[in-house]
Amino acid sequence: MKELKVELKNNPYKIIIEENLLENNLCKYIKEVYNNKKIFIITDDCVEKLYLNKVMNKLKNDFELDYVVIPHGEESKSIEQYIYVCQELIKKDIRRNNLLIALGGGVIGDLCGFVASSLYRGLPYIGIPTSLLSQMDSSIGGKTGIDFYGRKNILGAFKQPKLVLIDPKTHDTLDKREFNNGMGELIKHGVIGNKKLLDLLKDKPKISEEIIYESLKVKKRVVEIDEFDTGERMTLNFGHTFGHIIELKFGYKHGEAVAVGMLMALRMGMDLNITPKECYDAVYDILKKYDLPLDYYDYKEYLHDTIFDKKNLAGTVNFILIPKLGECMIYKLSEDDLKEKF
Ligand SMILES: NC(=O)c1ccc[n+]([C@@H]2O[C@H](COP(=O)([O-])OP(=O)(O)OC[C@H]3O[C@@H](n4cnc5c(N)ncnc54)[C@H](O)[C@@H]3O)[C@@H](O)[C@H]2O)c1
Ligand SMILES: [Zn+2]
Structure with missing residues (x-):
């Protein structure tokens, strides 16, 4: 068992990572944070078949x-399903002190x-x-919507959970692409903030409690500094500035696009003499081991598009670049710089 505590002033909560948690200590952990009787579980039809009965x-x-x-599926992150879920809960007489459980991937969590x-x-x-993606990313940090x-x-809100429970055994039922989807984010955490995690991944081990723990340490640290996403959290965007464009244009899954986007950002860093070549090679090797896409796109061709990415504040593009494995920096480029330097 591994445990992390997200230290937020008003809403601190634990993340428990435990193999076979759903089979063993689920009830114990829930009782630690909830002492009423009624629980409503929200899930999707795939996860229902796999895990709902087990949990119930x-x-x-x-x-x-x-x-x-x-x-x-993503189509369920809609106003129609929001209305449906609220209606069902009200019909079922939910009260304000009852507990909701989000059982599923990022769509259910959000x-x-x-x-x-x-x-x-x-x-x-x-x-x-x-899903590995939701364990690595969406379940931590309180962004919902x-x-x-x-x-x-x-449409959304910041709302921190009372507790996050991660059972790595759930990876056994994920198909390869869904698994890869989460691996992109997991590796990203190592590249921007945890060299030890990258060392752990070198021999392509099974994704263990320790690996999840080391990866989430990075997201936890950033969320604690920047609960409401006004600055530091943008470092989690490494690989995303180019990745978003590639994802939309070529139909990659999000985590796969992040892998390709990381390589593009690493090459950009190399051209700016910020990223050493060994750094690029090390990330490339790990992505390759885990069968993530390594497709080459010339980042220079996409620089212009990055200006229109919604995450960029008026006229300035914040690139996250890697000076050293396990460290990152924000590199600001104005529209004018962009024209001048590339
Ligand atoms: N809130 C945040 O901070 C944040 C961060 C990243 C992503 N997201 C959001 O997360 C969503 C993507 O999450 P996702 O990739 O988990 O998508 P998802 O919830 O659609 O799950 C992907 C698929 O895997 C299935 N699934 C889930 N767990 C499974 C398991 N153990 N075995 C077999 N199948 C399983 C689901 O039923 C679904 O069909 C997007 O909507 C994205 O915007 C949010
Ligand atoms: Zn992402």
Whole structure:
């Protein structure tokens, strides 16, 4: 078992990483943060088939349980599913001191978290992320929300969970591409903030409690400094500035696009004499070991598009570059610099 505590002033919470947690200590950990009876589980139809009964069986002697299932996939991060989930919960007579559990990937986590932030002006919720991507990224940091009007994550709120429970055993049922999707973010954490994590990955081990722990340490540290995403959190965007463009243009999964985007940012760093070549080679080798895409795109061709990325503040592009493995820096480029230097 590995444990991390996200030290936020008003909403501190634990992340527990434990192999077979869903089979063994699930009930114990929930009882540590919740002492009422009623729990509502929100999940999608894929995760329902794999894990809902398992979870309900472990909890049924200690809690009164009910659940809401929505279709799987990004389309469910919608206002329609938000309304559906709220309606079902109200029909089922949810009260403001009841607990929600988000059982599933990032879609369930983001939607359930948003319901938890808004229904009764806020309900407690626990995240049980089951995809590697949600374990690495979306379940930590309190960003919740849905897509609306053609825009991703445009309606949302910051809402921290009471607890996050990660069982690495859930990786056994993920298909290869979903697994890779999370690996992109996991490796990113090593590159920007934890050299030890990259060393652990060298021999392509199975993703263990320790590896998840080392990866989440990086996200936790950044979230603690910048709970509401006004500065430091942008370092988590390493690989994303180019990655977002590639993802939309060529249909990669998010984590795969992050892998390709990291290589582009590393090459940009090399051209600016910020990133040593060994650094690029080391990241390339790890991505290759885990079968992530290594496709080459010339970053210079995409620099112009980065100006239109929604994350860039008026006229300045913040690139996250790597001076050394396990360290990152923010490199600001104005539109004028951009024209001049590249
Ligand atoms: N809030 C944040 O900070 C944050 C950060 C990153 C991503 N996100 C969001 O997360 C979402 C993507 O998350 P995702 O990749 O988990 O998508 P997802 O929730 O759609 O899950 C991917 C697929 O895997 C299935 N699945 C989940 N766990 C499984 C398991 N153990 N075995 C087999 N199948 C399983 C799901 O049913 C789904 O079909 C996006 O909407 C993205 O915007 C949010
Ligand atoms: Zn990402």
